[in-house]
Amino acid sequence: MKRSIAGVRGQRVAGTGAAALLVALGTVVTAGGTAPVAAAEGRQQATGARLVAQHLMNTYYIPQYRASAPDERPTEYQISLRAAGRAADGRTLPVKKVKVTLDLAVFKGKARVEWENKGYGCTRSGTLMTCELGDIASGALFTPFRLKPGPGAVPGPAGNMNVTVTSANAPTLRHTTRVVMGAPVLTARQDKPLTGVKPGSAMEVRPAFGNKGDTAIEDSFTVVVTTEEATLRRQYSNCRYDKAVAPTKAQCELPGPLPAGAAYETDGPVTAVADRTAMYGKVHYTVLRAHDTLGNTLLPASAPRGTGGPLGLRPVDGSGADFEPSAYWKAEMSGGGLSFSTNQINDVQAIGFTIKGKIGQVVEAQVPYPRNFQEGLLRLKLPQGVSLVPVKLGDHPSELSYCWYVKQGQGLAQCAARPDGSSWLRARIDKRVPGARGSISVTSDPKTDPDQKNNTAPVTVEYLK
Template identity: 80%
Template structure:
């Protein structure tokens, strides 16, 4: 479109504006969920994106990754990371252009290390134009960079159904996720806790609900010097459960495990016993959950002055 502006007391001004009819539509490749992942193992994520619009993109791109239940390795010099050690977010700038119908993937994987305690997790990816961050909070220039060479791109076929645009936001952004579950999803893991209080005082302590537990009775071994104080059902709300003695002579109790808040222990510290420690246990089928060692966790005592 050519515009001419004239005036009686000023020179004529001419301006040409190029109007592009159409828009790019960024797509991102969707990854299939992973199962049976080993905690502590590496996931190699290779983001891929394409343009299914009718207008090319001429500038560079930003690919962002952030993780749940995993950390990233600092690999590439053109990627910034949120932390120098065990980062959970990366931001990489990759070269354009991206013509209509073209698609690229990174020429190397971004590596995520699964947390040792992970059961379920995700690695999210977002690709967007570098000049238009869409109100995303970008990492500062001072953020730590990777220790290796730069990350680049290589062409791939982006015509398949696994390359899809975002269902929200602008067409110049797309995202995906790699979800995973580990081989610990059937591993019942008791969670230890600490009994805190003054000697001679009665107090309540919450008994945490074990991970991956499907409900039932928890077995409690009280630390030496600690006595359970029984609570009658009529003295507390029905949705709250308190531990009860199973064998008072040996300091053994049962606690009804509840997903919505565990159970509660009302106890009294009778005397100070340095190093006193009990335990909380949850049962599981050894054929389904072969790791029985973490079915028991310590119960400690902290004496308050």
């Protein structure tokens, strides 16, 4: 019988000292100063100039040197800084003469710096690297160096790399990154797509992830689930959701560690409900080390939680080809999920639109492209009180198409169906007709598209003053 690991949140603090900068689960803490406080009438309390780090790694893994792959490198060590101080009028205050100093002594005899980012003023003197960034008005994202592992390094914890950020007018930031020789390779299971899903029905996804590297991940995990053309059920107490009703994003905290060679899947399903209008959709999940979330946008602690018990993990075999790493951030994240198509992928649906303008005015309106349509023409019946203004060839850009009257069509018109949004109607609003309503229609084969009612959609008029 498979054992279950309770879905509890692991915690680990990286760095020490009163000025430690932590980037944990998307929450940024800075030294010197507190977050702006909302004042009366929506004004912000002035904080003075200050920097926050949106992304600084807490644990940095260096792959072991292998003669068969001598050019294998760790992922880039990125630093993301943002000016966060506010003036009394709410303006962001620039931070002057920013300098980042990195103590690289931990890499001596283990890895060598083979590139320095001169574009950001990065230079080395002994084991110290300084990057002269100048003034930061909004933010800066850069990689100070690139490393190449050296032979003979002992696998395991190697020590710390200390990072210090100073400036002329903001408090100093300090951060400690733990360096480990050897690297995990975080993978996620790739599920086969579902077809023929009934709109409004439920689908179950079990996020699964493993480690095909040579080093254990001691951290806990953050799993971020997002949906397209579907909504989530609020199921688990250790998951936060972006909305109390019909959420489309969830963030779940799952326990570690994840030894090399191990893999887990959730012991309960994440349930998604296909939208009523869905044709194609996706339930995607991203697995991140909980304290190195790569600057991803995470949900606040105040977000609504699930109504059931905690989501946990159970062991699975992650050695197969269906457990794949990411293309780049192999030691930091992986992603999987479920793509689906519904049983209405052949259901062609017209999309209505509104003509807006003043009485007597000639206006233009974009003609929407029908859902799930291939190619052809649209039939247009204008609302009462509106007449089409023909546009001759050569009187408009060649990449645009304008609707035209059908000969002997008794006021009916046709429009080209253009998926790039280049189909337009030019019309005159001749007079006000309360409740005026036209239509836009598209044809389809009733054999493959039995629902013909939604092949026609309304065209309305909004009279402007």
